[in-house]
Amino acid sequence: MTRLLINGQLVDGERTFPSLNPATGEVYGHAPEATTAQAEAAVAAARTAFDTTAWSTDVQLRIRCLDQLHQALLDHVEELRELTIAEVGAPRMLTYGPQLDDPVKLVRFYADLLRKYPLTEELGEVEIRGQRHRRWVEKEAAGVVTAIIAYNYPNQLALAKLAPALAAGCTVVLKGAPDTPLTTLFLGQLIAEHTDFPPGVVNVLTSSSADVGETLTTHPDVDMITFTGSTATGRRIMEAASRTVKKVFLELGGKSAMIVLDDADFATAAMFAAGTICSHSGQGCALTSRLLVPREHHDELVEKVAAGLARIPLGDPADPKTFAGPLISERQREKVDGMVQRAVAAGANLVTGGEKVDPGFFYKPTLLSNVDPDSEIAQDEVFGPVLVVIPYDDDDDAVKIANNSVFGLSGGIQSGDDERAIALARRIRTGTFSINGGNYFAADVPFGGYKQSGIGRESGVPGLEEFLEYKSFAVVVRS
Structure with missing residues (x-):
């Protein structure tokens, strides 16, 4: 006992x-x-x-x-x-x-x-x-x-x-x-x-x-x-x-954005986005749950991310090969599913996922496109394996969308130009930031957020x- x-x-x-x-x-x-x-x-x-x-x-x-x-x-x-x-x-x-x-x-x-x-x-x-x-x-x-x-x-x-x-x-x-x-x-x-x-x-x-x-x-x-x-x-x-x-x-809480710039390696960016949202099945306040992509490359990136999510099966967390396990409770799973279903009813496109898996409290990795940046699914913390894709027009628009949140915990950028990425990252109002997969999570690195x-x-x-x-x-x- x-x-x-x-x-x-x-x-x-x-x-x-x-x-x-x-x-x-x-x-x-x-x-x-x-x-x-x-x-x-x-x-x-x-x-x-x-x-x-x-x-x-x-x-x-x-x-x-x-x-x-x-x-x-x-x-x-x-x-x-x-x-x-x-x-x-x-x-x-x-x-x-x-x-x-x-x-x-x-x-x-x-x-x-x-x-x-x-x-x-x-x-x-x-x-x-x-x-x-x-x-x-x-x-x-x-x-x-x-x-x-x-x-x-x-x-x-x-x-x-x-x-x-x-x-x-x-x-x-x-x-x-x-x-x-x-x-x-x-x-x-x-x-x-x-x-x-x-x-x-x-x-x-x-x-x-x-x-x-x-x-x-x-x-x-x-x-x-x-x-x-x-x-x-x-x-x-x-x-x-x-x-x-x-x-x-x-x-x-957090509702962090990952920005994919037009000079990024799209395959790498898609893999990173898929892996991030599935880490601990999305139950992380600093995980990037909004994916901002160049409008002209929207469909290409959606397809690549969907393919990446398909390669991350749910599994027994005790298995050393499992990457995505269950949600913590049926209550949390119901919350996640409810937000996904409301997003679809509001006009978002369910690309993949959106399903419960039993036994236990598993939920399939979910990708939503055609998401309104002001909608519930783009503004509120889900705390589940749900990634929303939002297109942007140029760098200034990407910064505007990323900062369009009451939260300011984390964020990320994928780019082929580190200096461009760093300059853009400095304009995002968050307490932590990852550039091209850089890992800030360590005992000696301060962690916390802006705003709410x-x-x-x-x-x-x-x-x-x-x-x-x-x-x-x-x-x-x-x-």
């Missing part, structure tokens, strides 16, 4: 809720249902650990504990790999990258960064009214952090919050996604059994109830909220946090600084 982590102890919930295997639709296991009282206990433990222990000031203790967590992850990575495949529906090949192995590197990155990151910055002396004043800045932990994550990449999302928050000296209450609770609880078990984190520094909860999330985001003893999920939920969290003016980090894709950055040095407060000092220099 998996258990919650509260104040250094692994404890049961009052009851459990099921976690399904999305590849079969069957119950895979049961997770403890945290109560609001347990959520309050976790916040109290985190508050006490921050206020009364040396955690926030003892850099060497933090380094040692992060080193231990990294080693525990390495020692148990194969157990976590199988759990991630079964509960998340993540294809095995993805666990050797962004679903597991890459997130483990985040812990190593922040442990090493903490060894060299300057927590004090001297600003020098100045003379004011005949006296010399020495000024400096010290960087302190933000305090107690509530971390709430989504289901699609639970290891990445949890560790991208835990590692920098803990490195900064914060204490954390981590709430796993109700669709993938067991994966997150496994992290709590590793922390409890294989590290020296003081009691209360890390607390891990799971719940299918909105009440627990409400408690964690409105509690007056929580100083900061870091959330990854839908923009709609992010808005509610931001509103709730405003009541006590909490610091907020939000990593929200969120606030702040995860990973890299900025990921640590999200969890720091800056305190400025000045003292009169005695002669």
